Amino acid sequence: MKPLNHTVTEFKESIFSTMTKLAIDHEAINLSQGFPDFDGPQWIIDLAKNAMDQGNKLGYVGKNQYAPSSGILPLREAISKNYKRFYNLDFDPASEIVVTNGATEAIFCACMALINPGDEVIVFEPFYDSYLASLQMAGARVVPVTLKAPNFSFDSEELIAAINPKTKMVILNNPHNPTGKIFSSEEIKSIAELARKFDFYILSDEVYEFLTYETSHTPTACFEDLANRTITISSTGKTFGLTGWKIGWACGPKEIIKAIHNVHQFTTFCVAHPLQVAMAEALNNMDQYLIEFKADYLKKRNTLVKGLKECGFNILNPQGTYFAMALLPEGENDVDYCKRLIVEKKVATIPTSAFYLKSNEGSKMIRFCFAKKDETLKNAIKNLTL
Ligand SMILES: Cc1ncc(COP(=O)(O)O)c(C=O)c1O
Structure with a gap:
């Protein structure tokens, strides 16, 4: 058979799908993929x-x-x-x-x-x-x-x-x-x-x-x-x-x-x-919604950042988005570290080397997503504290 398109056949499964699958297999709390574990407003639905x-x-x-x-x-x-x-x-x-x-x-x-x-x-x-x-x-x-x-x-x-x-x-x-x-x-x-x-x-x-x-x-x-x-x-x-x-x-x-x-x-x-x-x-009609939305996410960010700092993570305080990056201890590698967090702590995160093409900076960091219910964030922090 003649070869398929050589550009697209080189694409790999996205790291988000890989980590989500691992999280499901190990029943880990999923702070990897960037979507909320709650629904958007009912009035819009x-x-x-x-x-x-x-x-x-x-x-x-x-x-x-x-x-x-x-x-x-x-x-x-x-x-x-x-x-x-x-x-x-x-x-x-x-x-x-x-x-x-x-x-x-x-x-x-x-x-x-x-x-x-x-x-x-x-x-x-x-x-x-x-x-x-x-x-x-x-x-x-x-x-x-x-x-x-x-x-x-x-x-x-x-x-x-x-x-x-x-x-x-x-x-x-x-x-x-x-x-x-x-x-x-x-x-x-x-x-x-x-x-x-x-x-x-x-x-x-x-x-x-x-x-x-x-x-x-x-x-x-x-x-x-x-x-x-x-x-x-x-x-x-x-x-x-x-x-x-x-x-x-x-x-x-x-x-x-x-x-x-x-x-x-x-x-x-x-x-x-x-x-x-x-x-x-x-x-x-988003003015009132935006006030509550921003206050909610500010609270989520602060809960996660404070909680992770208390667990000993070196968190780089995010100014925006619903993600926070943590710098790993010297000698650690992001992929191995994320796998260990899933298996041993039941918390899924994203290894950040997947976001880099040139530098190896990513192997020193992992990404947490805090677009999650307060309860999810608290349970994740509890697992990471153990
Ligand atoms: C930086 C960035 N751009 C674009 C998107 C995709 O947005 P959409 O879901 O609207 O396609 C994402 C989703 O995670 C993102 O993080």
Whole structure:
């Protein structure tokens, strides 16, 4: 038989699936994969049920049928309104927003839309694993720049050395998974200066935009001159604790969004219609929810960080996201350590070497997820104390 596609056959099972399977086998508390062990708000779920029940009644276009490929207009309008309200950013719902199946599809479509084989793309490592796969499928050469513990800043000389005339794009994830870092204004301004000088795009993955603790989020597109070369990607999975709904989007200049939509149109075409109806309404009514959401997660972060510190972990305090990294004692290796935690302490975490391509920094750290019920976090800490 003739060989299959050589890029995709090289992809390995994601570390999240591997650790989740191990956690199930050993009945361990799962602080590995990044999703909540509780449901999102019932009022949003009810909105989706209601949209499904409406179906084709009363002759309007069925909510159980295909949605417009770019996303239903009320959802694009709600997204646009929130960017204006929260960040004073202008995205035209008609031409500068496309709704995708989660941020993951937006990332894939953006890579396919912008990259020609041989283009180079800089990613800050540790990085969310879909960047590498999407970039490889698009034929890019991936150039990692390492964020260094404990504060996960990058070395500007390393970044400058990574840039050359083939550099097409930099991927920035802010707030950052897995480190919980929030990039400082100075860091983003220094990337902006290079973007102008060397003419590259910025794909800004901001799915944790509402999970910030001591500071508030500033989208990359807000920085001077960056709106015209930035693709802003976000989604509702983390914000509403509904990761299984996979409603995300890409926003940016209309020529870029048109190209991203061209890819989306021929990969999934559209996003689940009734879920879009519910999300449009949720995004229009999120003020009170956000206050409670942020307070809840702040409490979860503090519970986990305090508890782990008391257990003797060297925790690097996260400023955002729902992850916390721990530096392992000298001589330990992340994969072995995580396996031992599952078997001996019945707590599953993520070995962070999986998030690195170049540096071996990851072998010295593990990642905890605190998007979990208070009870789950307390039980995990109890197990780790024993
Ligand atoms: C940095 C980052 N980007 C994107 C995603 C995926 O988002 P979605 O579930 O909306 O596809 C995740 C999920 O863990 C993530 O951590």
